Amino acid sequence: MFVEFDVAQKDTDLGTVAAGAAQILPFYLAGEAGDSALIRGRLATVSGPATSILARHGYPDAVASLQAEALAIAACLSTFMKFDGVFTLQAKGNGFVKTLLADVTSDGALRGYAAFDNGAAPDIGDDMAASMPASVPALLGTGYAAFTVDQGTENGRYQGIVELAGETLSDVAMAWFANSEQVDSHIVAAAAKQGGGWVASALMVQRVAADGGRSSPSSNADQDDAWTTAEMLIRSVTRDELVDPALAPEDLVFRLFNALRPHVAPAQPVADRCRCSPEKVEAVLARMSAEELADLVAESGMVEVTCEFCKTMRAIDPGLSRH
Ligand SMILES: [Zn+2]
Known part of the structure; x- marks a missing residue:
């Protein structure tokens, strides 16, 4: 599971790293x-x-x-x-x-x-x-x-x-x-x-x-x-x-x-950088039963899903997730 470090790799020119750089x-x-x-x-x-x-x-x-x-x-x-x-x-x-x-x-x-x-x-x-x-x-x-x-x-x-x-x-x-x-x-x-x-x-x-x-x-x-x-x-x-x-x-x-x-x-x-997407949210909703989905529908008539990682909120039409 761990890869060996490539010892032949050339050393870099050392530069300074800006504050906040990752x-x-x-x-x-x-x-x-x-x-x-x-x-x-x-x-x-x-x-x-x-x-x-x-x-x-x-x-x-x-x-x-x-x-x-x-x-x-x-x-x-x-x-x-x-x-x-x-x-x-x-x-x-x-x-x-x-x-x-x-x-x-x-x-x-x-x-x-x-x-x-x-x-x-x-x-x-x-x-x-x-x-x-x-x-x-x-x-x-x-x-x-x-x-x-x-x-x-x-x-x-x-x-x-x-x-x-x-x-x-x-x-x-x-x-x-x-x-x-x-x-x-x-x-x-x-x-x-x-x-x-x-x-x-x-x-x-x-x-x-x-x-x-x-x-x-x-x-x-x-x-x-x-x-x-x-x-x-x-x-x-x-x-x-x-x-x-x-x-x-x-x-x-x-x-x-x-x-x-x-x-x-x-x-x-x-x-x-989060990996969430509207497609992934829709895929999750598509696997839910009609009852489960109904519980999630907000007053807007949409299912509002917030990614717990990046806090992006997506409003999805529950009708669209049923195929
Ligand atoms: Zn996210």
Whole structure:
């Protein structure tokens, strides 16, 4: 399910990234000794899409922070997909937040939504949300998270499910890595409200598997050393570094992993783009019974359907959906 990074890819000319730009920066770490890729990584910066997505929803800051982290983590993980498709991170909890969802296509269309208990107050204050990673126990409680790759083909769907474990969404993603016996991986994510918008990013490193498969105990010593160092370095990254809009992604990668000789590849764009359409809504309505449809008809005589991701409202003539 994960694709090997193309080590022959040419390094890019490093440029600065405009504030609010959204991208996923692939990189690899060659280690102190050689120039082959021992560790691969991704730095997903999704501040622009997170800001526009969250602006449409009006979540409490604590929920928005969790949603922004989910968008960043989904973007980061999506680029390891081997084929074109959709990567989805979904969490279901029994706490204030009932459902948290973020999905991203292989061409970088990012979206998400959270469903939460409007009648209850979250256990976490907005001031807390502004200074810490969003707390999974405080916001989601207990439950599970599903990581899904869907290629849109009959056999092209893979899903891994883990219990909500640890303090943060990054911890949950790490539990998924461990559970699915991926190669050694480590991810960190952070989001923060700044000015009128949100800054969110996720950084991941993963051991490059020998012979295209899973790493074995006999992996070479250089890679063991590089992995130990990479994991130490990614643990050292601060939240302030991850949410600093003035720090270009390339600069963060080079600053953090300098000792392991980082190489970066061209960044891949990510954008706030929903996949809903009038045709998809009509297809759903066409499968409903006349009674179900009648319940949905508004005073206008139309069925009004609002996309829970992008909040687009569509008024569909119920007669048109029956064929
Ligand atoms: Zn939509």
